[in-house]
Amino acid sequence: MADTVSDDQKFCLKEVLDAFRLCLSENREVYLQHYVAGWRGLIKFLNTLGSVFGFISKDAVTKIQILVHLLNGENGSQYVTIQSMVKYEQGNELVDLTKRGNNQESGCRTLLRLHRALRWLELFLDRLRTSSEDGKTSVMCADAYNESLAKYHPWVIRKAAGMAFCLLPGRQAFLEIMNVGSSEQVVAMLGEAIPLISEVYQITEVLYAQHNMLDLP
Numbered sequence: 001m002a003d004t005v006s007d008d009q010k011f012c013l014k015e016v017l018d019a020f021r022l023c024l025s026e027n028r029e030v031y032l033q034h035y036v037a038g039w040r041g042l043i044k045f046l047n048t049l050g051s052v053f054g055f056i057s058k059d060a061v062t063k064i065q066i067l068v069h070l071l072n073g074e075n076g077s078q079y080v081t082i083q084s085m086v087k088y089e090q091g092n093e094l095v096d097l098t099k100r101g102n103n104q105e106s107g108c109r110t111l112l113r114l115h116r117a118l119r120w121l122e123l124f125l126d127r128l129r130t131s132s133e134d135g136k137t138s139v140m141c142a143d144a145y146n147e148s149l150a151k152y153h154p155w156v157i158r159k160a161a162g163m164a165f166c167l168l169p170g171r172q173a174f175l176e177i178m179n180v181g182s183s184e185q186v187v188a189m190l191g192e193a194i195p196l197i198s199e200v201y202q203i204t205e206v207l208y209a210q211h212n213m214l215d216l217p
């Protein structure tokens, strides 16, 4: 039977794992191109979950597009790594530091939103990896969200997110959408992916802290 979803739209955890592996340079810089690719892979997953998640996917896609635009733009060479982006945008006053101004679509503030979401992902995937067969994905997702991203979101977004989480598929179906194989194989691959995601997160967190950019408006 013909598959209605073509291969390049189909989510595969391996693709995300590979992207986050490629993110790290030898001297622990983070390649923006692969960071964006990792997010693109994750969005494919979100899109398989149905239209209730559309408002989340739409926001993430908008942010990815801003970064891709910068990467492919005339100053693209300044955006090779997150480190070079921070240096370039800060050095050229391209970031709004205290209140929203002319630089609402800076790479730094845009990436910060995804960076905060990456912490949610790390917490969620770790819960998924260590959960029992009857673990509830909606609870894992909500707990991870409340521990991370929720504090940056207004009430109305938290409410909408909470409602969407209740519609997540159960653990088994969730693991199957990852297209890796048996549950044990998915769990093993998560065990490989989470430390990489965590490392990318930590490097970015330290960099943003050093530049006082953890609260960009």
Ligand SMILES: CCCCCCCCCCCCC/C=C/[C@@H](O)[C@H](COP(=O)(O)O)NC(=O)CCCCCCCCCCCCCCC
Residues within 6 Å of the ligand: 013, 042, 043, 045, 046, 055, 056, 059, 060, 113, 114, 116, 117, 120, 141, 145, 149, 152, 157, 161, 168, 217
């Ligand atoms: C698997 C279930 C997916 C649940 C996703 C959990 C995260 C919930 C986030 C709710 C965000 C709602 C949309 C709007 C957000 C914006 O207000 C807000 C602030 O932006 P602004 O400063 O430009 O106004 N934006 C954000 O915080 C960025 C949110 C980006 C969320 C990306 C979530 C991607 C989830 C990918 C799922 C992958 C599942 C993992 C499987 C291996």
